[in-house]
Every structure is written in C-alpha cells, then in structure tokens.
Amino acid sequence: MHWVSVPTRWKDNDVYGHVNNAVHYSLMDTVINTWLIEEAGLDIHAGGSIGLCVESHCTYTASVSFPEVIRVGLRIGKLGRSSVRYELGLFKADGATLVAEGHFVHVFVDRDTRRPTEIGGGLRAAMERLVVA
Template identity: 40%
Template structure:
C-alpha cells in the first residue's frame, strides 16, 4: 500500500460516476465490502477502454489483477450516486499500480480507498509483457 493516504477528491485525476444497485447492499443496509472491488475494476477498465482504445475482447495484451486492497472509512447505501476517482501511483515494466477512491457524489472525502494492480500479459500465452506504448501513454496522463 502506498504510504500516502488518498483521502480527498483532489488527490484523484479522473472520475467515473455510477449509481449503486439494490443488489450491492447487504443485510446490514450498506454496500457490501466485496462490491467495492467491482467499482475499482469498472473504473480502471473504463479508463483503459476510453483512453487507450483497449479492446477487452480482442486486444493481444490485457491487464490481469494481481493485487487489490480497500480501506473503508464511511458506509454507502443504495440508492447512492457514486464517483470513483483513479490515479496511477507507479508504473513498472509490465505492471501498474492504481490508486482508487470511492466518493458519495459531491463529497470531498473518500468513503473508501485502495489500490489495484494490473500486470499486462499476452492474452494467448498468459505471460507478462511490457506495457504497450498506447496504454503506457494513457497511464502517464494520470500518474502522480
């Protein structure tokens, strides 16, 4: 985990909005912890699709999640408009570490934050490869 806690909206460079779903809630009346990881995954992939022209079904190189973590600070419940903020914390040869923040719409403090690590692999061989230039260029746009 990065030493810098990414707690404020101003810590993030790109945002994606979505509405929580009824099924996201658990018996305790708030969004279940595992659901946050799907929010992380959705935001990162939307960024890659929009900014790198990643074709998740046909690209020769794809990102596999090898690590993720999440810290929960305040609950969110259905129905809620959620903003997911993303940045890039670190770029390696074949890997990238994203910082992700989950916000209630309009809030400046995160409800949850964490990291999400992709290793880029050749789709057919499933072996790590250097990050393709088009993807690398888009990742650098949100690097802190």
C-alpha cells in the first residue's frame, strides 16, 4: 500500500460547504500518476507507452471540507498484461474515517499507434509491489 497525505484547498469546497465530488476523482488521478512518475519511473513525455483511463468509479461515504487533510491509500487490485486496476481509499486525516473509495483502470498503449502494449520492466516490478493478495 502506498500512502499520501493531500491538503484540501479553499477552492475545493462547493456551495454546500464540503469538498466537491469532482475533487475526489482529481485526487485519485493525481495520486496514481504521481506514483507512476516518481515510484514506477513512467516517462509521461517521451516514454514508448502511456496509460489511458478506460474506467473509473467512486463511492462517497463521508463529507470532508477545507482545510482538512485527506489521507489517500493506493493499491493494485489486478495487474494484467496491458491493464491495471488501481484501488484507492480516501480517509480523513485520522486514517480511520473513510471519505470515499474508488478505482481507476488504465490500459497501457503504444504512444504512437494507441494499440495495447505489455506492461514490462521497472513499471511492472513497481506495480507488483502494490498488488494485493
């Protein structure tokens, strides 16, 4: 499991006084892609393959508001030949109160042809460390 603490921002609150649902998706996407770049070595600018989001989902369970910190846990639920399902939990700073849970599915494709390509090398090795049994 990979953990990141993310502070909410003033602009994240909506007119109802809580973090808007679209922010949860943005946080999940940001945590995944930051991990891919910093921990898995994905070269988003010049690498031969890129990950395209083909599915996403989020279930909301509690409210959070600025200036709270959201604790995000990232794991991999399924690692295929060319696809990966990331699973995320968003918690209040206490680490016990679940705010939302969701998933993203990336299919890795050749940058130029957009045809599925095998996840290999260092990228696969890093992903394997996050796979849940």
